[in-house]
Amino acid sequence: MDDFEMCPRFEKAVDMLSKRWVALIVFVLMKGPRRFGEIESCLSNLSGKVLSDRLKEMENEGIIERTVYPEMPVRIEYSLTSKGNALAPILGEIGNWSTDWIETGASK
Template identity: 45%
Template sequence: MEDRQELHPKVEKSFELIGKKWTGLIIYVLMSGPKRFSELSEAIPALSRRLLTERVKELEEHGIVIREVIADRPIRSEYSLTQKGIELGNILGPISKWAESWVHD
């Protein structure tokens, strides 16, 4: 029982992070590979650019997403999942399969 009490705050923190609106969808989109900010924005058109910026920064802070600056002209940024993010995406993947079967418009 002691192990469960120690695990609870970590589980709670995890669900709090992935439960935020748009977070899971951002991870889902990045599972297909690195994306520029504009590509993320186009993939999730209902998500405002301001909130996308906020969520991506939060995912960076948690080590789930990494931002790479590409020194082309013009300079651009690309976002991709870290190993931690890929593992989380692999867990979230079955949710999309469940949604296809059970969630109706």
């Protein structure tokens, strides 16, 4: 049997996208810039601390950008970068796959 070696970039990408809430945050931001509270309200069961942590991680990875508007009160919006927008076809395909193969509710 040939030795199999996982591509480090693929492994990092899967690790990053499989963190809880990351793909869903990207999905929410696909519709345009959102404020923290708007993202939080779109994703019930997501705590503010976890959302804050994920947004920081995604900003560090270059998937989202944080824009601070010098208004009173200060307004902060999060939006996808071109790197983040490049995930749209992937999430679209996951959506197609889930429509075909994933059951919801009690029926199986």
